[in-house]
Amino acid sequence: MSSPKKITLRINGVNETLEAPAHRTLLEALRDLGHVEVKCGCEKGDCGACAVSIDGVAVDSCLTLAWMVEGREITTVSGLGDIENPHPLQKSFSDLGAIQCGYCTPGMIMASKSVIDRNPNPTDDDIRVGLSGNLCRCTGYTKIFEAVQDAASVMRGEGDKQ
Amino acid sequence: MSQQNISADAQPNVKYNQVGKSLTRTDAPGKAAGRTPYAGDYVMPGMLHMRVVRADIASAKLTRLDVTKARALPGVVCILTADDVAGREAATDIPGQTGQKRMDTDQQILVHERVKYYGEPIALIAAESRDVANAALELVEFDLEPIPGVYDPEEAMKPGSPIVQGIDNIVAEHKIRKGDPEKALAEADLVIENTFHTPFQEHAFLEPEVGLAWTDENEVVNIRVSTQVIEHFRAIADAIGVPHNKVRIRGALVGGGFGGKEDVTVEIYLALMAKATGRPVRLEYTREDSFVGHGKRHPFKLTYKTGVTRDGRITGMDVYILADSGAYVFLSPYVLLYGAVAAPGPYKVENLNVYAQAVATNNMFTSAFRGFGGMQACAAYEQQMDEVAKALDMDPIEFRRRNYLKTGEAISTGFVPPSAIWTEECVDKAWAALGEPTVSSDHIKIGQGIAAYQQSYGRLTFLHDTSECWVGVEMDGTVIVRSGVTDIGAGQISALGQIAVEVLGVTLENVVIYNSDSAVTPLAGTTTATRALYMTGNAAKMAAEAVRERLSERAAREFDVQVDQIHMAFNVVSVIDNPDKSMAFVDLVKICASEGIHRSELSMFRAPFSDYLNPETGQGQAHPDYVYGAQAIEVAVDTDTGEVEVLKSIAAHDIGQCINKAAVEGQIEGGTQNGQGYALSEEMLYEEGKLVTPSFSEYLMPTSMDMPKVQTILLESRSGLGPFGSKGIGEPALTPVAPAIANAVANAIGVRIFELPITPERIIKALKEKQAAN
Structure with missing residues (x-):
C-alpha cells in the first residue's frame, strides 16, 4: 500500500x-x-x-x-444541471420515462452527452454504439434511445419534440 | 362492468385527469440530476467499513479458522465468526407480515462447521477504512476439507446421495390434479412428450447490495439498506436476539431489485456488527460478492405430455417439474407452487396432472426472481404448444385459439379469475403488429414466434396479505402520502401519488411521498409478486377517498348542493351542474382546517384471504387474480456463426388500466430485455458449485447493441382488482419473452433447442446434428 x-x-x-x-x-x-x-x-x-x-x-x-x-x-x-435547471438530457430522460431505478442514469447521461458532443445529429446506431459500455437492467434501452434523440434535437435548437 | 361486456377495442380511458397519463414520475428529476441518495450514499461520523469472508469450496468442512493475523492489523476493529453468533440462525422463509414460518428453513448466519455452497459467509470484518478491511480479508486464515457434494437435482434424489437438506434433499412437493388425465392421455389421438430445461439466472441489478447500520439513543438498531422488503426488521431482530421494536429499517430508493433484494442480504451482518462495535458500520458488496451472495432463479426441468385430438383440442396434460433449490430452502416451495399452478398456461385443460419437486443441492441457493416459477413454466408450455401444433401440422396460433381459457373459466386449481382473460386479443394484436417476415438470405435465416402466458399478481392468498397507506392534505392544499412501500425502480411511489391526486382533484407536482421506513411509515408489505400497485395502490385510493369524502361534504354545504354534485379536478372544486359555483381546492382545505375537519386518513387494504390449496389435488385459490398477454418476436439466425439477432419484439398485455402509461411501457421494455437475456445470452456456469462467471464481462446481459426497440401494445380491460381496474405488469412483462424467442429461433432454423439459453454453440451443434440426421 x-x-x-x-x-x-x-x-x-x-x-x-x-x-x-x-x-x-x-x-x-x-x-x-x-x-x-x-x-x-x-x-x-x-x-x-x-x-x-x-x-x-x-x-x-x-x-x-x-x-x-x-x-x-x-x-x-x-455538473450538467440541477432539478431546477436541468440539462436537456436530464430533462428528456426524466420526462420520457428513460429512468427507472436510476442507478445507471448518471453514467448513462454522461455517455449520452459524449455521443451528442461528437455528433449533434446522431443516428440510432450512433447512440447504440455510444451507450454500449453502459448497462441498464430496467429499461430495455427503448426509452433511453428516445430520450437521447429528443435531447439532441433540443440541443440543436429544434425545440422539444415531446 | 360485467366481464363479458368488456371489448378489447375499448377506447383509452378519458374520464381520468391524472391516472393513465405518461406523467413525469415524482422520483425522476432527482435521479436525473444525481440528487437522489441511494442506500450506499449515506455516511456517518466514525463509520466502519465491512467485508465478508467467504468459502471458496461449495461442499466442505471448516476445520480451522484463525483470525489472529487479521485482528492484529492496525485499523481492524472487529472480526465476527460463528463463535460470536452461537445458537443464532437466520430465517429464510417467506418475508413479510404473516408472523409464521415453516420448520427447517433457517440458515446458519456464519459457517459453524459445514459449508454448503460456494461463497457461504465464514467471517465478518470491520475496519477503520476500506483499504484496511480489504487487507484484513487476505489475512483471515481458514482450512476447508472437501466433502462430496451433489450438484444435480436428479442425482440429489438418488439413494446414497450426499444429503444437503432434510432426510432426502426433497425440500418441497406440490400436486395439482383435476379430471382423469391418465384416461385422457390414453384416449388422445396424439400424445406429444418433450422435456425442457431452463437455467440459473442472475438478477444483475446495477446497485450491488449495500447498507449502513447504527444503534441509536433508544438502543434501536437502524439499518439504511437497499431492500425490497423493509418488513424483514422482524426476522433481523429474531436473528440478533432483540425485540422486534428494536430494529428499524430505513429504506432508500432501490437501484434495482427483480426479486434479488427480496430476501435478507446484508442486514443481519450489519446489525451484528453495529451491536458488537457500538459504531456505525457500512457494508457494500463488490459485484462478485453480489454474484455469489444472493439467491438465483431456479433452474427447472419440465417434462410435458400433452394429449390432443386430431382437430387440435387439448384433452389431457401431464407435467413433471423438477427445480434445483440449491443449498438452502429460501422461497423454493413458493416458487415451485407458482410453477405448478401455471403449468398448463392460459389454456383450458380439463384433465390435468402436475407433480412438482424442489430438491436441495450444493449449488447456489435459489429464491425469488421476477416471474417466480410462473415464467419457467411458460418457457416450457409455450414451446410445447408449438411442438404440438407442429405434430398436428397446424398453425401455432390456430392451435392456441382452439384451447384458450376464456373469461369466466377455471384455471388449473379450479379457481375462476375474477377479471377478463384477453389472451386471444393480445396474441392476435401482437402477431398482427409483427407483420410479414423479413426475407431470409443465404446464411441468415428469419423466424417468427409467439408466446402467450398467465401470470399472477398479488401474493399467495393463503398468506393473508395486507397493505397500509396514509394520505393527508396540508393547509396550503399540498398533499402528503406516507407508505412503507419500497420503490425498486418501477415507479411504485409515484403511482401512489398519481392515484391520490386523481382522487383529490389536485396535480402531481403538489404531492410528496414518504416511503420505506419500518418505524414511521405505515407498513405496506413487500415490493414483490407484482403486488405493490394492486395492494398499496388500493390502500392509497381508499385513504384518499376517505379524505375526499369529508372535503366534499363540506363543499356541498358551502355550495348548498348534494355531495354527488361536487367535482374536484386540477386544484379546483366545483358543482357539476353549475360550474360557475367553484372555489380553489386550497380554500376548501382552509375552511376544513379551521373547523377541525379531519384532513388525513390511514387505510388498510386486504387481499382476498384463502385457506391453503388441497394438498392432494391442488384445488382451491392460490392467487387473487391473473394477468394475460403475449409476446411476438422476429429473429435472424446466422447459421454460420450461430448468432441470433432479435429484429422485432412486440409485447401486448392486458394491464387492466394504466396508472402511468410510460411507466407501464418501461416495465414491459425492461422485462423484454431480461427475457431476451434469459433466452439467448445469460449463462451462469458452475463447476462443482463454484460460479466461474461472476462478472458482467462473463455473464452477458443484453446491451444497447443487442436490444431492438420494443413495441408495446396496451389493452385496458379495466377488470383488474387493483385501483381503477388495474392489474399489474412487473412480472408479466418478462414471462412470455423467452419462449417467444425460442419459438422464433426454431421457426428460423427448423430445429428446436430444448435448453435455454440458446447460445451460438448450441445452435451450431443443433444444426450439425440436423445435418447429420438428414
Missing part, C-alpha cells in the same frame, strides 16, 4: 483536494469527496455506472486513477 499524497481534482468547475494513495481510483476519490452521484456498479469497467466526463469525453471513473487526472476538467452528472 503506497503512502497517501495530496491530489487536487477539478470537479464541476471547482478545485477539490484529498489525501489518497496512488491506487485510489477516481470513482473512490469522487465519492469520498461527496460526489455520490457517481455510482459504483462493478469496479471493473463492465457496467458504466461510474462514467464521468474528463475533458469532454466519457470514461469509467473506476478504471481511472485519481492522481492521473489532476488538472483535467472532470464533470459529473450533477
Whole structure:
C-alpha cells in the first residue's frame, strides 16, 4: 500500500483536494469527496455506472486513477444541471420515462452527452454504439434511445419534440 | 362492468385527469440530476467499513479458522465468526407480515462447521477504512476439507446421495390434479412428450447490495439498506436476539431489485456488527460478492405430455417439474407452487396432472426472481404448444385459439379469475403488429414466434396479505402520502401519488411521498409478486377517498348542493351542474382546517384471504387474480456463426388500466430485455458449485447493441382488482419473452433447442446434428 499524497481534482468547475494513495481510483476519490452521484456498479469497467466526463469525453471513473487526472476538467452528472435547471438530457430522460431505478442514469447521461458532443445529429446506431459500455437492467434501452434523440434535437435548437 | 361486456377495442380511458397519463414520475428529476441518495450514499461520523469472508469450496468442512493475523492489523476493529453468533440462525422463509414460518428453513448466519455452497459467509470484518478491511480479508486464515457434494437435482434424489437438506434433499412437493388425465392421455389421438430445461439466472441489478447500520439513543438498531422488503426488521431482530421494536429499517430508493433484494442480504451482518462495535458500520458488496451472495432463479426441468385430438383440442396434460433449490430452502416451495399452478398456461385443460419437486443441492441457493416459477413454466408450455401444433401440422396460433381459457373459466386449481382473460386479443394484436417476415438470405435465416402466458399478481392468498397507506392534505392544499412501500425502480411511489391526486382533484407536482421506513411509515408489505400497485395502490385510493369524502361534504354545504354534485379536478372544486359555483381546492382545505375537519386518513387494504390449496389435488385459490398477454418476436439466425439477432419484439398485455402509461411501457421494455437475456445470452456456469462467471464481462446481459426497440401494445380491460381496474405488469412483462424467442429461433432454423439459453454453440451443434440426421 503506497503512502497517501495530496491530489487536487477539478470537479464541476471547482478545485477539490484529498489525501489518497496512488491506487485510489477516481470513482473512490469522487465519492469520498461527496460526489455520490457517481455510482459504483462493478469496479471493473463492465457496467458504466461510474462514467464521468474528463475533458469532454466519457470514461469509467473506476478504471481511472485519481492522481492521473489532476488538472483535467472532470464533470459529473450533477455538473450538467440541477432539478431546477436541468440539462436537456436530464430533462428528456426524466420526462420520457428513460429512468427507472436510476442507478445507471448518471453514467448513462454522461455517455449520452459524449455521443451528442461528437455528433449533434446522431443516428440510432450512433447512440447504440455510444451507450454500449453502459448497462441498464430496467429499461430495455427503448426509452433511453428516445430520450437521447429528443435531447439532441433540443440541443440543436429544434425545440422539444415531446 | 360485467366481464363479458368488456371489448378489447375499448377506447383509452378519458374520464381520468391524472391516472393513465405518461406523467413525469415524482422520483425522476432527482435521479436525473444525481440528487437522489441511494442506500450506499449515506455516511456517518466514525463509520466502519465491512467485508465478508467467504468459502471458496461449495461442499466442505471448516476445520480451522484463525483470525489472529487479521485482528492484529492496525485499523481492524472487529472480526465476527460463528463463535460470536452461537445458537443464532437466520430465517429464510417467506418475508413479510404473516408472523409464521415453516420448520427447517433457517440458515446458519456464519459457517459453524459445514459449508454448503460456494461463497457461504465464514467471517465478518470491520475496519477503520476500506483499504484496511480489504487487507484484513487476505489475512483471515481458514482450512476447508472437501466433502462430496451433489450438484444435480436428479442425482440429489438418488439413494446414497450426499444429503444437503432434510432426510432426502426433497425440500418441497406440490400436486395439482383435476379430471382423469391418465384416461385422457390414453384416449388422445396424439400424445406429444418433450422435456425442457431452463437455467440459473442472475438478477444483475446495477446497485450491488449495500447498507449502513447504527444503534441509536433508544438502543434501536437502524439499518439504511437497499431492500425490497423493509418488513424483514422482524426476522433481523429474531436473528440478533432483540425485540422486534428494536430494529428499524430505513429504506432508500432501490437501484434495482427483480426479486434479488427480496430476501435478507446484508442486514443481519450489519446489525451484528453495529451491536458488537457500538459504531456505525457500512457494508457494500463488490459485484462478485453480489454474484455469489444472493439467491438465483431456479433452474427447472419440465417434462410435458400433452394429449390432443386430431382437430387440435387439448384433452389431457401431464407435467413433471423438477427445480434445483440449491443449498438452502429460501422461497423454493413458493416458487415451485407458482410453477405448478401455471403449468398448463392460459389454456383450458380439463384433465390435468402436475407433480412438482424442489430438491436441495450444493449449488447456489435459489429464491425469488421476477416471474417466480410462473415464467419457467411458460418457457416450457409455450414451446410445447408449438411442438404440438407442429405434430398436428397446424398453425401455432390456430392451435392456441382452439384451447384458450376464456373469461369466466377455471384455471388449473379450479379457481375462476375474477377479471377478463384477453389472451386471444393480445396474441392476435401482437402477431398482427409483427407483420410479414423479413426475407431470409443465404446464411441468415428469419423466424417468427409467439408466446402467450398467465401470470399472477398479488401474493399467495393463503398468506393473508395486507397493505397500509396514509394520505393527508396540508393547509396550503399540498398533499402528503406516507407508505412503507419500497420503490425498486418501477415507479411504485409515484403511482401512489398519481392515484391520490386523481382522487383529490389536485396535480402531481403538489404531492410528496414518504416511503420505506419500518418505524414511521405505515407498513405496506413487500415490493414483490407484482403486488405493490394492486395492494398499496388500493390502500392509497381508499385513504384518499376517505379524505375526499369529508372535503366534499363540506363543499356541498358551502355550495348548498348534494355531495354527488361536487367535482374536484386540477386544484379546483366545483358543482357539476353549475360550474360557475367553484372555489380553489386550497380554500376548501382552509375552511376544513379551521373547523377541525379531519384532513388525513390511514387505510388498510386486504387481499382476498384463502385457506391453503388441497394438498392432494391442488384445488382451491392460490392467487387473487391473473394477468394475460403475449409476446411476438422476429429473429435472424446466422447459421454460420450461430448468432441470433432479435429484429422485432412486440409485447401486448392486458394491464387492466394504466396508472402511468410510460411507466407501464418501461416495465414491459425492461422485462423484454431480461427475457431476451434469459433466452439467448445469460449463462451462469458452475463447476462443482463454484460460479466461474461472476462478472458482467462473463455473464452477458443484453446491451444497447443487442436490444431492438420494443413495441408495446396496451389493452385496458379495466377488470383488474387493483385501483381503477388495474392489474399489474412487473412480472408479466418478462414471462412470455423467452419462449417467444425460442419459438422464433426454431421457426428460423427448423430445429428446436430444448435448453435455454440458446447460445451460438448450441445452435451450431443443433444444426450439425440436423445435418447429420438428414
